[in-house]
Amino acid sequence: MRSRFENWRLLGLGFWQAWQIIAMCTDIVAPTSGFLLDRDSALVVLLVLMTLGYLAVVLASRQLAPFIRRRAAYIAASLLMTSGTAAMPLAMMFFVGPAGFALFIFAAACASLGNALLLIMWGELWSALATGRVGRHLYASYTFAFVLFFAIYFLPRLLAVAAAALLPILSTLALYACHREPRREPSVVPLDVRTIPVARLLLCLFVISVIWGLTQGMVVTFAVGDEFFTAKSLLLAGGGIGAITLSMVVSSSPSEALTLYRPVIPAVLVGIILLLLQPAVYPFLGSGLIIMGIYCLDMLIMLVSTDIAFRGRISVALSFGLAILVTRAGTLVGSVSADAFMFAPFWSTQLRTDVCLIAVLLLAVIGMLFFTMADVQQLYVTPRTQKADESLDQKCAAVAAMGNLTKREAEVLLLLARGRSIPYICDELHIAQGTVKHHVSNIYRKLGVYDRQGLLDAIEQGGVGKSALT
Template identity: 65%
Template sequence: MSATHRTRAEEPRFADWRLLGLGFWQAWQMVVLCTHKVVAAASPEVPGENPVLILLALMTASYALVVLLSRRFAPFLSRRDSFILAGGLTALGTALIPVSLGLLAGAAALVLFLIGAAAASFGNALLIIMWGELWSALATGRVGRHLYASYTFAFVLFFIAYAMPKAVAIGYATALPVVSAAILAACKSEPRREPSVIPLDTKTVPVGRLLLCVFLISVVWGTSQGMLDPYAGNDGHFMARALLLAGGGIGAITLSMMVSQAPSEAAALYRPVIPAMVIGLILLLLEPMPYPFIGCGLIIMGVYCLDMLMMLVSTDVAFRGRISVAASFGVTILVARTGTLTGTFLADWLPMLPVWSSQMHTDVFLLAVLVLAIIGMLFFTIADVQRLYVTPRSGAADTSLEEKCAAIAAMGKLTNRESEVIVLLARGRSVPYISDELSIAQGTTKHHVSNIYRKLGVADRQGLLDAIEQGGVGKPGWE
C-alpha cells in the first residue's frame, strides 16, 4: 500500500498555475499595443512616422530572425541564456521606448526608440517561440483550456495596468516579460508527453492554403484596428471597453471548456474566429454611437482565438511531425504578424489617398466581411482543422475496440488501471462516468487520463481516438 502511495506521489503532476505564465506575455502585448502607456499612437519625436507601425514592423522582422536562428540554436528551451535574452531584452526595450518618446527629442529620440523597439521585439518573439516549444510537448488533455485560461488571465493583468498611472504602468509592463520568462523556466519540470507518437505525414497538411487564410484574416484584423478612429472618436476608453468585452467572451468560453470537455480542443478554438470577426465588422458599420466598441470587442475576441489556435495546432503538428517548433509555430506566427502589419499599413495609407471617402471606408469593411465569409465557408473550415488530427486507418478494420485498446496500451506501456480507462475513453465515456464505473475519485481518473495522453504522445481525446483507430504507435520523435 505504501509502495503504491510512493509511486503515485513520485508521478509527475501539472502545476496548472505555471501555465498561466503565458498570460504575462500576452498582457505585455496588450499593454504595449492597445494603450498609450508605453507607446503613443503618434509622436513629434518620431517625425512623420507612426511609432506603433514601426514597432509592428520590427516585431515581424524579429519573428523572421528567430526562425532563422532556430536552425542552429533550437530548441531554445534547452539553453539557459535564452531565458535571460527573452525576458531581459523585452524588459529593457519596454523601458527605453517611453524614455525615447517622452524625455528626448530629435535624432537622439529616434535612435533610442529604434534600439528599444528592436530589443523589445526580438525578446518578445523569442519568448513566445519558447512558450510554443513547451506547449508542443505538454502531457495533458487540457492544453486548449490552459490557453484560454492564460489569455483570460492576461485580460486581468491588462486592466490592472490600465488603472495605473503612466509611470507605474511602464514599470509594471517592464516586469511582465521577466515574470513570464521566470515562470517558463519553472515549467521545465512539467511532465512532457512521450516522443513516441503516431507519425503525422506533414505532406497531407495543406500548409500553403492554411497559411494564406491566416494571412488574410490577419490583414482584416490589422486593417480594422487601424481604421477605428471614426468609431472611437474622442472616447479615451473605447479600446478598454472593447477589450473588456473580448475578455468577457474568452472568459465565458474558458468556463464552458472547463465544464464540458470538447473532443477536439482545436475545433473548439477555431469555432468562434470567423463568426465573431464577421459580426464585429458588421456591427461597426451598423451600430449607432457610442456602441461600436461591441463590434471591436468581437473582432479582438475572434483574432485572439485565432492566436491560440495557431499555438495549439502548429506546436502539436511540430511535435507529431517531428519538425522544429520554430519551423511550424514560428512560421505560422510570422505569417500572421506579416498580415497584421500589412493591414495596419493599409489602414495608415488608404486615408491619405485623394479619392478616399466615408463610402470607401464602408466598402473596405464590406470587402473584409466577404473575404472572411469565403475563407470560413470554403478554405479554412472546421473540417480542415479536424483533418489535421485524422490519421489513415490501418488495415485491421475489423479488429474489436478492446483489442485495439489493448494493442495501443501495450505499445504505450500503460498500467492495468490505465488500460481500463483507455477502453472507457474509447467508448466516449466522461470522467464522472469512468470514476463511477471503476469506483475511483474523479481526480484520480483525470490523473490516469493525463498519463495516458503523455505516454501515447497525444494532446486531447480526438488524438487518442485517432491513435486507437490507427492501431499503432510510431517511432520516437525529437528528444
C-alpha cells in the same frame, strides 16, 4: 479535488500576452505625447520590428532550436524585452532628433526580438505538454492577461511603464518553472506533414490578419469622441474569452482545436458588421468581438502548429514561428493599408464601408471553403495502420500494450474509447475523480496526444509513444 488549473505555471503565458496588449493597444509603451512619433507611426514601427523579430528567431532556430533547453535564451528574452520596454517611452518623451529616433528604434528592436523569442519558447513548451488540458490553459492564460492589463492600464504612467517592463521577467520565470511539467512521448507513427495543405492554410491566416490590421487601423474613425473606446473593447474581448474558459472548465470538449477554432470567423465577421451598423450606438461591441476572434485565432495557431511540429518531428520554432510570422506580416500589411486609405484624398465614409464589406465577404468565403472546421479536424487524421475488422476492444488492447499502459490505465482507455465521461468512469471502476484524471493524464502522455480526439485517432491509427518500442 484538485483544480483543473492546478498547473499555475502554465498561466505564465498571460504575462507575455498582457505585455502584447499594452504595447499594441495603449500609449503606455509608445506615448502619444512623445516628441519623436505619433502613436500610429510608433505602432507601425513596432509591427515592422516584431515581424522582423519573428523572422530572425525562425532563421536562428535552424542552429539553436529548441531554445527552451538553453538557459541563455531565457536570459536574453527577458533582458531584451524588459530593457526595450523601459527605453521606448523614455525615447519618445524626452528625446528629439536623430539620436532620440535611433534610441527608440534600438529599444523597439530589442523588445521585439525578445518578444518573439519568448513566445517561441512558450510554443516549444506547449508542444510537448501531456496534461490533456492545453486548450483550457491557453484560454486561462489569455483571461489572466486581460486581468493584468486592466490592473496596469489604470496605474499612473510611470508605474504602468515599470509594471509593463516587469511582465517579461515574470513570464520567463514562469516558463522556466515549467521544466518539470510532464511531457508526452513522441508518436511511433509520425504525422506526414506533406498531407497538410500548408500553403492554403497560411494564405488564409495571412488574409484574416490583413483584415485584422485593416479594421484596427480604421477603428479610430468609429471611436471619435469616446476616450474609453479601447478599454471597453478590450473589456468585452476579455469577458468573451473568460466565458469560453469557464465553459471549457464546466464541460470538457473532445477536441480542443475545434473549440478554439469555432469563435474565430463568426466573431470577426459579426464584429465588422456591428461596426457598420448605423447609427453606431455601441461600436466598441464590434471592435471587442473582432479582438476576441483574433486572439482565439492566436491560441489556435499556438495549439495546432506546435502539436503538428511535435507529431511531425519538425522544429517547433520553424512550424509555430512561421505561422506567427505570417500573421504578423498580414497585420502589418493591413495596418499600413489602413493608414494609406485614411490619409488618401479619396478617403470617405463610403470607402470605409466598402472595405469592411469586402472584408466580410472574404471572411465568409474563407470560413465556408478554405479554412473550415473540417480542415482543422483533418490536421489530426492520418492514414490508418490497423485492420478494419478489428474490434474496439482489440484496438485498445493493442494500443495499451504498445504504450506500456498499466492494467487500470487500459481499463480507462477502453472506457474513454467508448465515449464515456469522467464521472461515468468513476462510477464504473469505483475510483475517485482525481484518480481517473491522473490515469487519463498518464494515458495522454504515454500515447503522445493532447485530448480525447487525439486519443481516438491514436486508437484507430496505432500511433503511440516511443516508450512502446523500448
